[in-house]
Amino acid sequence: MLKTRVISSLVGIALLIVVLYLGSITLGVVVSLIAAIGLYEFYNSVANVKDIHPIKIVGYLSILPLLILGLQKTGWFNIDTNILTGISICLIIFLSMAFIVLGHNRYNIIDACVTAFGIAYVTYLMSFLILIRNLDSGVVLIWLIFIGAWGTDTMAYIFGRLFGKRKIIPEISPKKTQAGAIGGILGCIALMIAFGFIVDAYFGLKISFVALSLLGFLCGIISQIGDWSASAIKRYVNIKDFGNIMPGHGGVLDRFDSILFVAPVVYFVLVLFI
Numbered sequence: 001m002l003k004t005r006v007i008s009s010l011v012g013i014a015l016l017i018v019v020l021y022l023g024s025i026t027l028g029v030v031v032s033l034i035a036a037i038g039l040y041e042f043y044n045s046v047a048n049v050k051d052i053h054p055i056k057i058v059g060y061l062s063i064l065p066l067l068i069l070g071l072q073k074t075g076w077f078n079i080d081t082n083i084l085t086g087i088s089i090c091l092i093i094f095l096s097m098a099f100i101v102l103g104h105n106r107y108n109i110i111d112a113c114v115t116a117f118g119i120a121y122v123t124y125l126m127s128f129l130i131l132i133r134n135l136d137s138g139v140v141l142i143w144l145i146f147i148g149a150w151g152t153d154t155m156a157y158i159f160g161r162l163f164g165k166r167k168i169i170p171e172i173s174p175k176k177t178q179a180g181a182i183g184g185i186l187g188c189i190a191l192m193i194a195f196g197f198i199v200d201a202y203f204g205l206k207i208s209f210v211a212l213s214l215l216g217f218l219c220g221i222i223s224q225i226g227d228w229s230a231s232a233i234k235r236y237v238n239i240k241d242f243g244n245i246m247p248g249h250g251g252v253l254d255r256f257d258s259i260l261f262v263a264p265v266v267y268f269v270l271v272l273f274i
Contacts, residue, residue: 016146027133028070031126032063038122038252039063041242042233046114049237055107055115058095062088062119069130081131092119121260122253128263135270137205144195144266148219149226149258151191152184156224159183173231176224185220192216211273218269219262226261230254 019030039062043054065088068079096112132142160180168178192212199205230253234242243251 021139024072024130024133024138025070028067028130031070031129032066034252034256035063035066035123035126036060037243037245038126038256039118041251041253042118042122043114045234045237045239045242046118049239052114053107053111054118055096055099055111058092058099058115059118059123061095062092062123066123066127066130069127069134072134092116125260125263126256128267129259132263132267132270137203140199140203140205141266141270144192144215144219144270145259145263147191147195148188148215148262148266149223152188152220152223152262153227153258155187155191156180156184159187169228172228172235176228181224184224185217188220188223189213189216192219207274211269214273215266215269218265222261222265223258226258229261230257 019026039056039059043056043059046052047054065084068084069081072079093116096115099107100109100112129142129145132138132145135141156176157180160175160177160183163179163183164177166178167174168176168181189212192215193209196207196209196212199207230242234240241250242253245251
């Protein structure tokens with residue numbers, strides 16, 4: 001099992017490097033595909049267990065703005081992100097209400113709410129990957145997301161194995177410990193600062209170490225909340241994994257649960273403080 005996880009992780013990292021350096025169009029397409037799979041996993045997990053019927057077609061249509069964001073950097077056209085978001089929200093509401101009215105025998109307000117939550121949880125949060133890639137030096141800065149998410153997870157695992165005794169939320173995630181949670185935060189701060197030294201030395205990109213420390217602290221917390229949130233959803237719908245697309249890791253949402261929460265934090269810290 002461990003060997004499978006390691007191999008899967010190495011393949012995933014290699015593919016990630018290729019995608020990030022191929023440009024914003026490729027990233028837009030890949031993120032859209034990942035979001036579509038993530039929505040599929042979320043809607044199926046909820047519908048199969050709780051007899052809820054998400055309006056899936058509305059959820060999948062919400063992915064189109066991700067493709068538009070991916071094309072934005074090319075200069076083919078320019079649309080304000082706030083306008084794009086506003087139009088998307090209006091269309092989602094209008095279409096959901098139309099399905100409730102015209103398909104009232106199948107869909108109700110609960111189904112519309114679950115549909116909207118899936119869009120906010122997966123599609124909207126996923127869009128910050130593209131927004132960061134579209135920033136100046138975005139091809140470098142986007143690694144802050146993966147450091148904040150996977151770095152925290154790795155450090156929390158190491159500290160938990162070495163020092164973990166007291167459980168932190170056994171009802172939701174029985175293996176997580178207080179020592180692991182603290183180690184994840186401290187480890188994330190250290191990794192962010194190390195990243196600052198590396199990009200300064202090799203790319204001439206100077207990032208304030210105060211900002212990096214703040215980013216490490218925030219990501220170290222929010223990343224774990226993202227992980228626990230996904231665990232809470234899985235426990236509620238009584239499943240072990242959202243899917244099995246990634247050997248040893250489960251589904252897309254099992255691997256991207258922390259990234260979904262970390263990406264907007266990184267984006268806003270970059271925009272506001274760097």
